[in-house]
Amino acid sequence: MATVRTVHALNFLRKFVINSVLFFSPLYFMSLGWTGWRTGLAVSAFAFAPILVSFPTGLVNDRFAIKGVIRAAVLAQAGVVAALAWTRTFPLAVFLFLLLGVTNNALDVSVNSLYYKDESQFDQNRKYGLFAFWMAFGMSVGVLASGALSQFSGFRAVYVVDALVLLSGLFLLRSLDHEKFEAVPLRAYGRSLARMKTFLFSVFVVVLALHWGLETTIYSPFLRTYFKLGDLKLALYITIPFLFLALTALVFSRLRFDERLNRKLVPVAMAMSGIGLILMVQPNVYISLAFRILHEIGDGLLAALVVLFVSRLFERRTIGGSAGLLVALQVGGHACGALLFSSLGARAGLPAAFYVAGAVLVANALFGYVIFDRQRY
Numbered sequence: 001m002a003t004v005r006t007v008h009a010l011n012f013l014r015k016f017v018i019n020s021v022l023f024f025s026p027l028y029f030m031s032l033g034w035t036g037w038r039t040g041l042a043v044s045a046f047a048f049a050p051i052l053v054s055f056p057t058g059l060v061n062d063r064f065a066i067k068g069v070i071r072a073a074v075l076a077q078a079g080v081v082a083a084l085a086w087t088r089t090f091p092l093a094v095f096l097f098l099l100l101g102v103t104n105n106a107l108d109v110s111v112n113s114l115y116y117k118d119e120s121q122f123d124q125n126r127k128y129g130l131f132a133f134w135m136a137f138g139m140s141v142g143v144l145a146s147g148a149l150s151q152f153s154g155f156r157a158v159y160v161v162d163a164l165v166l167l168s169g170l171f172l173l174r175s176l177d178h179e180k181f182e183a184v185p186l187r188a189y190g191r192s193l194a195r196m197k198t199f200l201f202s203v204f205v206v207v208l209a210l211h212w213g214l215e216t217t218i219y220s221p222f223l224r225t226y227f228k229l230g231d232l233k234l235a236l237y238i239t240i241p242f243l244f245l246a247l248t249a250l251v252f253s254r255l256r257f258d259e260r261l262n263r264k265l266v267p268v269a270m271a272m273s274g275i276g277l278i279l280m281v282q283p284n285v286y287i288s289l290a291f292r293i294l295h296e297i298g299d300g301l302l303a304a305l306v307v308l309f310v311s312r313l314f315e316r317r318t319i320g321g322s323a324g325l326l327v328a329l330q331v332g333g334h335a336c337g338a339l340l341f342s343s344l345g346a347r348a349g350l351p352a353a354f355y356v357a358g359a360v361l362v363a364n365a366l367f368g369y370v371i372f373d374r375q376r377y
Contacts, residue, residue, distance in 0.1 A: 007115045008134040013169045015135045016142030017162045022216045028155040040342025043216045045094045046101035047335030051328045057109045069110045077103035078163040085159035113320035129253025132303035136246035147235020200371040206333040207364040211357040213337020218345040227285045241296035248300025267369035272298030274361030281351040
């Protein structure tokens with residue numbers, strides 16, 4: 001159980017930091033006078049970078065080391081985040097976001113591997129619901145704390161504090177249980193990946209990831225320009241729905257594992273996410289917030305369900321590399337979404353990007369209904 005508690009603490013800290021950076025960097029770039037396509041390109045660099053390193057990271061996790069990768073990634077990411085505080089040129093920002101994407105992916109894949117490989121025996125809904133809860137709770141606290149800090153001390157202070165918060169995670173690594181590794185032949189990964197159910201699930205999660213690109217490029221600028229929110233009020237708008245995301249994952253963790261019910265929840269959650277994204281574009285900020293909460297409730301269920309299904313989709317000995325490849329596909333979707341929706345927002349107006357992204361999620365709900373009805377995960 002020491003591993004479980006350590007993973008939850010690491011997830012809280014790393015999500016505190018990365019969501020603070022991703023949600024406030026577009027505002028920082030706006031303050032520098034950058035156009036929307038520059039922000040989209042910087043964030044897409046963050047998302048594209050992990051595509052080539054996700055599987056190798058997972059492979060290393062399966063065969064050699066997890067703690068060592070986490071330690072190196074924490075140190076490197078803290079340095080990158082601190083460097084952003086003094087970044088004012090576009091090429092340097094793209095380079096740093098590229099490094100941020102690599103280090104974040106190394107953390108993502110390695111922490112996930114650690115949790116998937118943990119042999120503690122308890123209800124799967126509880127295990128993966130709590131996993132999603134601590135990440136969402138870290139997102140909530142990080143955005144709120146950074147909004148308050150930005151309001152009173154500026155963007156530079158946000159980056160410096162984020163780097164220090166991340167470094168505190170190094171003290172947690174001492175409590176990790178002893179890691180066990182085995183020589184896994186590459187063909188074992190091929191067998192687990194070359195299945196129709198894996199392919200269909202991959203398509204589903206890639207489409208889901210497209211709207212992350214919207215949220216890390218034009219979500220904050222939308223709130224700034226559409227509702228004229230200052231940093232603290234903007235942070236509150238983002239934080240309140242995130243708290244509902246966290247609470248939804250916590251409620252899911254209290255449900256007894258039921259494979260059939262879980263499969264039925266997937267399209268419902270996806271539909272809630274898409275409808276909430278479309279309807280949050282309202283002139284009244286409070287009505288908009290209510291529909292944003294609906295979106296995050298759907299995302300809270302999906303956050304728990306996706307990791308649960310991944311844990312059942314692959315063998316324990318190959319799950320690091322296999323799940324790492326799946327993460328690579330997701331970040332590819334994130335990157336494409338960043339380029340697509342930032343460009344669409346710049347050309348057709350920011351609300352149009354929310355309408356299109358929401359419609360894509362609703363269509364994905366229909367796809368999810370078909371594949372989860374026909375396939376057992």
